[in-house]
Amino acid sequence: MSTGYHGSQDQITAIDGYICLTDRRAAEEYALYKDCISADAGWLHIINLDDSARIAGEDDLMAAAGEGWDYTYEAADSDTVRAALAAQGFAGVEYGDQTIRGTAHLTTLVWDTSMVAITRTETVTS
Secondary structure, three states: EEEEEEEEOOOOOOOOEEEEOOOOHHHHHHOOEEEEOOOOOOEEEEEEEOOOEEEEOHHHHHHOOOOOOOHHHHHHHHHHHHHHHHHHHOEEEEEEEEEEOOOEEEEEEOOOOEEEEEEEEEEEEO
16 A cells, blocks of 8 residues: 545545545645635545556546646546546546645546545644
């Protein structure tokens, strides 16, 4: 199992749908921002990603997306693009991203929720 982090203003107790995982530092930044507004506290979710999960890369993402996308995160947010990648057997996709503060990091967006499990949740304060 590999470990990823998800920061949010809301505490997550179950993963239903897709979830974005990143490194701890970026996730803590996400925990303290919602809709570009700073918050005093948030949640850091520590999440295990099953090593058997087949994760697409940026090249796979953009090939599935086709033309017309300015940013990889926009393509990854598309239900149609995720469905095309899922049809190819991928459980998620990894791409370069940045936080609202401009911190560069990798994001792994996972839509196959059988491949992820929340192992711990911590409070993050500014």
